[in-house]
Amino acid sequence: MTDTPWPRFYVFKQDSPEAPHMNCGSVHASDAEMALLNARDVFVRRPECVSLWVAPAARVAEVTVDGLAGLAPQADDAEGQAYEVFTKAAAKGQHAHVGQIAAGSPGQALRKASETYPDGVWVWMVVPSVAIVASPEDEGQAWFEAARDKPFRHQSFYHTERLIREIKAGQLDPEGDE
Amino acid sequence: MVGEELDQGKLAVFEERIARGEKIEPGDWMPEAYRQQLIRMISQHAHSEVVGMLPEGGWITRAPNLRRKLVLLAKVQDEAGHGEYLYHAAETLGVDRQELLEALLAERAKYSNIFNYPTLSWADIGIIGYFVDGAAILNQTMLARCSFGPYSRANIRICAEESFHMKQGKEMVIRMARGTSEQKQMVQDSVNRWWWPTLMMFGPHDTDSPNSPQLIRWGIKTRTNDELRQTFVDNLIPELHALGLSVPDPDLTFDEGEGHWMIGAIDWDEFYRVIHGDGPCNKERLGARRKAHEDGRWVREALAAYAARAEMAEAL
Amino acid sequence: MKDGLRPHLASYLLAMADDEMVLAHRNSEWTGHAPILEEDIAFTNLAVDEMGHAGLWYRLHSDLVGEDPESYPDELVFFREAPFFRNVQLVELPRGDWAFSMLRQYLFDAAESVWLPALEGSSYPPLAETAAKIAREEIYHLRHTQAWIRRLGRGTEESHIRLSRALAELWPYAVQLFVPDPAEDELTEQGVVPARADLQQAWMTKIEADFEASDLALPESAAPLSVDRRAHSEHLVGLLTVMQSVARAYPDVLW
Numbered sequence: 001m002t003d004t005p006w007p008r009f010y011v012f013k014q015d016s017p018e019a020p021h022m023n024c025g026s027v028h029a030s031d032a033e034m035a036l037l038n039a040r041d042v043f044v045r046r047p048e049c050v051s052l053w054v055a056p057a058a059r060v061a062e063v064t065v066d067g068l069a070g071l072a073p074q075a076d077d078a079e080g081q082a083y084e085v086f087t088k089a090a091a092k093g094q095h096a097h098v099g100q101i102a103a104g105s106p107g108q109a110l111r112k113a114s115e116t117y118p119d120g121v122w123v124w125m126v127v128p129s130v131a132i133v134a135s136p137e138d139e140g141q142a143w144f145e146a147a148r149d150k151p152f153r154h155q156s157f158y159h160t161e162r163l164i165r166e167i168k169a170g171q172l173d174p175e176g177d178e
Numbered sequence: 179m180v181g182e183e184l185d186q187g188k189l190a191v192f193e194e195r196i197a198r199g200e201k202i203e204p205g206d207w208m209p210e211a212y213r214q215q216l217i218r219m220i221s222q223h224a225h226s227e228v229v230g231m232l233p234e235g236g237w238i239t240r241a242p243n244l245r246r247k248l249v250l251l252a253k254v255q256d257e258a259g260h261g262e263y264l265y266h267a268a269e270t271l272g273v274d275r276q277e278l279l280e281a282l283l284a285e286r287a288k289y290s291n292i293f294n295y296p297t298l299s300w301a302d303i304g305i306i307g308y309f310v311d312g313a314a315i316l317n318q319t320m321l322a323r324c325s326f327g328p329y330s331r332a333n334i335r336i337c338a339e340e341s342f343h344m345k346q347g348k349e350m351v352i353r354m355a356r357g358t359s360e361q362k363q364m365v366q367d368s369v370n371r372w373w374w375p376t377l378m379m380f381g382p383h384d385t386d387s388p389n390s391p392q393l394i395r396w397g398i399k400t401r402t403n404d405e406l407r408q409t410f411v412d413n414l415i416p417e418l419h420a421l422g423l424s425v426p427d428p429d430l431t432f433d434e435g436e437g438h439w440m441i442g443a444i445d446w447d448e449f450y451r452v453i454h455g456d457g458p459c460n461k462e463r464l465g466a467r468r469k470a471h472e473d474g475r476w477v478r479e480a481l482a483a484y485a486a487r488a489e490m491a492e493a494l
Numbered sequence: 495m496k497d498g499l500r501p502h503l504a505s506y507l508l509a510m511a512d513d514e515m516v517l518a519h520r521n522s523e524w525t526g527h528a529p530i531l532e533e534d535i536a537f538t539n540l541a542v543d544e545m546g547h548a549g550l551w552y553r554l555h556s557d558l559v560g561e562d563p564e565s566y567p568d569e570l571v572f573f574r575e576a577p578f579f580r581n582v583q584l585v586e587l588p589r590g591d592w593a594f595s596m597l598r599q600y601l602f603d604a605a606e607s608v609w610l611p612a613l614e615g616s617s618y619p620p621l622a623e624t625a626a627k628i629a630r631e632e633i634y635h636l637r638h639t640q641a642w643i644r645r646l647g648r649g650t651e652e653s654h655i656r657l658s659r660a661l662a663e664l665w666p667y668a669v670q671l672f673v674p675d676p677a678e679d680e681l682t683e684q685g686v687v688p689a690r691a692d693l694q695q696a697w698m699t700k701i702e703a704d705f706e707a708s709d710l711a712l713p714e715s716a717a718p719l720s721v722d723r724r725a726h727s728e729h730l731v732g733l734l735t736v737m738q739s740v741a742r743a744y745p746d747v748l749w
Binding site for chain 2: 519522523525526527528529530531532534535538539541542545546548549567568571572591592644645646648649650652653656736737739740741744747748749
Binding site: 028029033034038041042045142143145 | 530637641
C-alpha cells in the first residue's frame, strides 16, 4: 500500500513572552504553513501559548554529551548561516530555546553550540533559522485566544468528586435532580 | 566474543540507569528487545486513541444538548491529539508513522480491545468516559513514570487531558443514575455491557503475563495488570453502589480482611475471541479507518504535489 | 433600541445562530474520518469554535425574546422542526468529499470575515461585542481554509477537478448568504446591522484572489438558488432527525 507520506515537522511552543520556545512534539504536514496551522490545533487546545515555531525534522540536528567526541572538529572560518540552539539540561524534559549562533554546517553548528552553551547540558539541538516558520506575531489573539474560553476542556469544570462525596454521605438525595 | 561482552556491559549500565530512575532518551544505547517492546506498546497505544475516536465520534451527531455536544467533540478531538503525541514518541525510536498506520490497516498491529465493542445508547457515552477513560488514567499515570523519556512525557501530557474525559463521563452517569427511571435503566444496561470489557483492558492475569517481569525490570511497567485492575475495582464499586448501580458479577464480594472488592472469574475466551478479530465491531472499526485512509489518498497526494512544486519554485 | 426593531433583530440573530449550528454539525461528521489525523483535530476544532459561536448568537436571541439564555438554546436546537430553522441551505447540504466540505467552509469563513467586522459597528452593543470576539477566531479559520483551497486548487488534476465540481454545486447556495431578509431593511437603516448587498462585493473581491491562486474561475451568475431562509431542502430533515433523536426520545430530562 504505497502512499505519499507527509514529512515530519518539529513543533516549538512559547507559553508566555518571558519563557523560551520549548519543543513539545511533532506533526506531519505537507509543508511548513500547514504544519504551523496543524501545530496550533494539536498543541494549543488549552492555554497558554503566545507563539509557535515549526521546522522540518530533516533540518534538525542533535548531539548528546556522549556524542560530542564523534563530531568533526571546528573549522576555522565558521561563517555560514544562523542556527537557533535548543538544549536540555537532563535526559528528561523538553528542549528549550537558548539562543542563536552562526556556523557553516549542521555538524559545526552542534560543536559551536556545545562550546557556546557548555554548562550542565545533556543534549544540544540546532535548526537553521531560515528553516523555522513562526506563527504571525500580529495574529496572536486569533491563533491562541480561542483556547482560553473553552473551560469545558478542563477537569475542574466538572464537580463529580464533590457530588459523589455528597451522595455517599447522604447529603444529596440519590434520587435527586442536581 | 568481544561483541557479546560489550553488549552485556552496556546492558548492565542500561539497567543500572533505569534502577536509578533515569530516563532513556532517543539516541541512548538500548537493548533491541527494549526498543521493539516500546515500539509495539507505543504504537498500540497510539492506534487505540485513533480507533477510540470512532465509538464515541458516532454519537456527536446525536448528543442531546449543546453542552454535551461540545464536550464530546472536545474529548474526541483530544483523542486524536493523543494519537499524535504517541506516534511522535514512537517515531523517536526510528519507525515511520506511515509504517505504523499501514500495519494497523493490514491488521498486523493491535489496538485496545475495548474499542471493538459497540456504543448502543447515549448512556454508553457516559460509561465510556467513566469506565474506559478511568481505566486508561490508571494505566497512563503509571506509564508517565516509564523509563523511556518521550513515552513518559507523552503520557504526562495525556494524563492532564484525560482527567476531563473521565469526569465528563462520570458527570453524565451521575445525572442519569439520579434521573428518570428510563435514564436509570439505560445507564444500568450500559454498565452491564461495559463492566467486564473494561476489566479486561488491564490485560491478562499476572500469572498469564510472561512479559511483565522484564517490563518491570526495564521500567516500562511499574505495576502489574492485577494490581491496576484491583485499584480500579476498589475505586469504582463503592461509587457505583452509592449511585444505586450494580455490576453484572454475582460473585462480587468484599474481603474485609484485605479491604478489597473481589471480582468473579473473567471470561478470557471472550477476550481472546475479540482480540483475534471476532468481536462485535472489529470489522467496522478497521473498515472505517481504511475508508478514511483510502478516501483521503487523493487529498494527501494533492498536498504533496503542491509542496513539491513550491519547493522546486523556491529552488529556482 | 426601538421596540419595533426587537423582533427583526431576534430573527436576524436566530438566522446567524442556525447557520453556525448546522454548519458545525455537518463539520462534526468528519470526526474520525478525515484524510489525515491532523485534520481530524483541526476540522473538529473548527466545529467546536462554530458551535461556540452558535451558542453566543442563540443566547443573544434568547435575551431579546425574553427567554432563559441557559435553557432556550437547547430548545431551539433540539426541539424545532425543519420549517422553523433559519439557516441558509448552503450549510445543510451533506458533507460530500473533502473538497466540498473545505470549499463550503472557506466560502462561509470568507463571508464572516467581511460581515463580522461590519457588525462590530452595530448600534446594538451586545451584537457589536459578540461580533468582535468571534471575528478574532475567524481570522484563524480563514487562514486554515484558504491554505486548503489553494493547495487543492493547484495540487493534482484530481484535486482540481473535485474542487471545481464542488464550486459549481456550492456557488448558487453560497450567494444566498448575502440575500437580505425583508425585515432587515429597518435594521440596516438604524445602523444595527450592515447592508448585505454591500458585503457581497467585499466578499467577491476577497475570494477572487484565493480563486486565482487556486486556478478556479468565479462563476458567471450570482443568482441564488433560494432567497428565503424559511425554505429548506430535505437534507435538513435528515440532519435534524439524527441531531434531535436522543433529545426528543427523552424530553424534559437532565443530561
